[in-house]
Amino acid sequence: xxxxxxxxDADTSAPVIILVRPQLAQNIGKVARAMANFGLSExxxxxxxxxxxxxxxxxxxxxxxxxxxxxxxxxxxAEAVADLNAxxxxxxxxxxxxxxxxxxxxxxxxxxDHGLAGRRVGVLFGAEAAGLTNDExxxxxxxxxxxxxxxxxxLNIAQAVLLVxxxxxxxxxxxxxxxxxxxxxxxxxQDEVEGFLLHLEEELTLSGFLRPPEKAPHMKRNIRSIFQRxxxxxxxxxxxxxxxxxxxxFGRSAGKMKH
Amino acid sequence: xxxxxxxxDADTSAPVIILVRPQLAQNIGKVARAMANFGLSExxxxxxxxxxxxxxxxxxxxxxxxxxxxxxxxxxxAEAVADLNAxxxxxxxxxxxxxxxxxxxxxxxxxxDHGLAGRRVGVLFGAEAAGLTNDExxxxxxxxxxxxxxxxxxLNIAQAVLLVxxxxxxxxxxxxxxxxxxxxxxxxxQDEVEGFLLHLEEELTLSGFLRPPEKAPHMKRNIRSIFQRxxxxxxxxxxxxxxxxxxxxFGRSAGKMKH
Numbered sequence: 001x002x003x004x005x006x007x008x009d010a011d012t013s014a015p016v017i018i019l020v021r022p023q024l025a026q027n028i029g030k031v032a033r034a035m036a037n038f039g040l041s042e043x044x045x046x047x048x049x050x051x052x053x054x055x056x057x058x059x060x061x062x063x064x065x066x067x068x069x070x071x072x073x074x075x076x077x078a079e080a081v082a083d084l085n086a087x088x089x090x091x092x093x094x095x096x097x098x099x100x101x102x103x104x105x106x107x108x109x110x111x112x113d114h115g116l117a118g119r120r121v122g123v124l125f126g127a128e129a130a131g132l133t134n135d136e137x138x139x140x141x142x143x144x145x146x147x148x149x150x151x152x153x154x155l156n157i158a159q160a161v162l163l164v165x166x167x168x169x170x171x172x173x174x175x176x177x178x179x180x181x182x183x184x185x186x187x188x189x190q191d192e193v194e195g196f197l198l199h200l201e202e203e204l205t206l207s208g209f210l211r212p213p214e215k216a217p218h219m220k221r222n223i224r225s226i227f228q229r230x231x232x233x234x235x236x237x238x239x240x241x242x243x244x245x246x247x248x249x250f251g252r253s254a255g256k257m258k259h
Numbered sequence: 260x261x262x263x264x265x266x267x268d269a270d271t272s273a274p275v276i277i278l279v280r281p282q283l284a285q286n287i288g289k290v291a292r293a294m295a296n297f298g299l300s301e302x303x304x305x306x307x308x309x310x311x312x313x314x315x316x317x318x319x320x321x322x323x324x325x326x327x328x329x330x331x332x333x334x335x336x337a338e339a340v341a342d343l344n345a346x347x348x349x350x351x352x353x354x355x356x357x358x359x360x361x362x363x364x365x366x367x368x369x370x371x372d373h374g375l376a377g378r379r380v381g382v383l384f385g386a387e388a389a390g391l392t393n394d395e396x397x398x399x400x401x402x403x404x405x406x407x408x409x410x411x412x413x414l415n416i417a418q419a420v421l422l423v424x425x426x427x428x429x430x431x432x433x434x435x436x437x438x439x440x441x442x443x444x445x446x447x448x449q450d451e452v453e454g455f456l457l458h459l460e461e462e463l464t465l466s467g468f469l470r471p472p473e474k475a476p477h478m479k480r481n482i483r484s485i486f487q488r489x490x491x492x493x494x495x496x497x498x499x500x501x502x503x504x505x506x507x508x509f510g511r512s513a514g515k516m517k518h
Contacts, residue, residue: 034418036411062413098441098492105429106436146425147434152295154321159293162418163425166405170364175406177365182357233357 013115015088015168016042016122017161018080020136023049023128029060029068030158031125036064038165043071044080044122077124077136085119086111089132089140090160092153097134101143108167110142123164125157185233192237197224203244207251272374274347274427275301275381276420277339279395282308282387288319288327289417290384295323297424302330303339303381336383336395344378345370348391348399349419351412356393360402367426369401382423384416444492451496456483462503466510 017035022028022045032043045052052073061068074080081087088107102110114121124140126132137143146155146163155163180187201210201220210216230236276294281287281304291302304311311332320327333339340346347366361369373380383399385391396402405414405422414422439446460469460479469475489495 033411033413033415037407037414037418039408039410062415064411096442098439098444098495100437101440102437103429103434110437143440145434147432148296148425148428149298151298152292152323154292155296156292156321159296159418159421162421166407166422169407170362173406175362175404178359178361178369180357181360181402183355185357236357 011039011041012120013112013118014040014042014121015111015115015164016044016084016120017165018044018046018077018122018124019048019127019157020046020077020080020124020132021049021127021130022157025050025054025056026060027128027157028054028071029057029062029064031161032057032061032064032067032071034158034162034165035067036061037162038169040165040168041067041070043067045071045073046077046080047075048073049127077139081122081124081139083120084122086114086121086142087124087140088121088142088144089124089126089137090144090146090164091126091132091137092145092148092155097137099137099143100141101145104144104146104163104167105170107142107144107164108169108171111168112171125160128157180231180233182233185235188232188234188237192234193227193232196232196237196241197227199241200244203248207248270298270300271379272371272377273299273301273380274370274374274423275303275343275379276424277303277305277336277381277383278307278386278416279305279336279339279383279391280308280386280389281416284309284313284315285319286387286416287313287330288316288321288323290420291316291320291323291326291330293417293421293424294326295320296421297428299424299427300326300329302326304330304332305336305339306334307332308386336398340381340383340398342379343381345373345380345401346383346399347380347401347403348383348385348396349403349405349423350385350391350396351404351407351414356396358396358402359400360404363403363405363422363426364429366401366403366423367428367430370427371430384419387416439490439492441492444494447491447493447496451493452486452491455491455496455500456486458500459503462507466507 017031017040019028019031028045028048035041035043048054052071053068057068058065088102088111111121123144124132124136126136144164146160148155200223204210204223205216210219227240232240276290276299278287278290287304287307294300294302307313311330312327316327317324347361347370370380382403383391383395385395403423405419407414459482463469463482464475469478486499491499
């Protein structure tokens, strides 16, 4: 077992994950892995069935050992949430209880907002089969329910933690939804694209492709629409101009050979 | 093993999940479970290490057997994507390749858009350790990369499928981000809330709580701010008025007993 890493540098604005009566050590390990993926570090265990620490949790954590090393055990859910300002609980089953219900996406943002306001946040996850009791659900101000296929609603505990942690992380992530990963290359300028298109049109006029002349404008528009749909990089423009040159030269040399 | 369910009624606008050289049958089962959670049904396997069908996949699927029963096996990735119009690939590792990179959230929407346009969409997921080769990544127009903690980027194959399927489902889901689950109860009207507040103020005037009189307006505002922060239901208003009545009556009867 690795030496415990101190939790002192942990992000206290991040939600605490609280597993209530967890059963399989492997699932506890997978929860730790999912937490590490999305920057969470504080894990609390309420009355774990097989005690704690529990060595089989480690291989399932795939290296997120520091979370398992720092996990704290509580005898009751009440004690596990005593120091928290805001408590969420995950459940798929609506009970006869009046509760605010949030999607994981909304909860990701509302947990961030609590953290920014300096409040400590925790999320309760029930045991594998039994879930949370009504008495435990009452301790939470907010229920998180994952919208999913009505035909197949069973999410395991590690999947539920993964989705909540994912949404918490995404709420503060600024990765562009869509971007062109182009290494050192940059998007071509309009001038460079236009230079290529004029080069192509010139060679296609010479080669006789743009005939009859009255159809040439329409054909040119079609050709332009192919290349202008692309986000051409500077290096793409150089490559395309090289291709034109090469095809023209090959055609000329082939022509010479024929004669 | 359950009788195969026909895939004929499957939603063909949903993305096909393609596992390239998957290793553990258990992971294939977990992928099927994650697909079922979010309404996906078509699974393709490229050169599964241990052959197919592979019985240990079934317990891990937690009942999503129809997806495993209908899974198709292909010798190469090229054959597995041949009939698709749009191919995505998931990878954490940026390669020396110029590619459009989308977040799972953006891809959830863009896959929906393809589906609405009648295009068949597939998503490639690499093997547990090896991932996808550059030749396989080239087959995809779009890379999906999950934004996650830079300290811990390893996502297993079932987690990656879960997040992609989750975002595809959410892109068309209309669950309110936050709602009050209140069963048959309804939100109180302003009239009902005002009736309760006037009732409370009247009793507190009689009881002497709102003294001295020059402080009464400020005290009333504080009291109103407590209850107006809540989304009171009609039944909450009845409960609160019952509480006031009960406390007043108790006080009176205790007073009578004293004299």
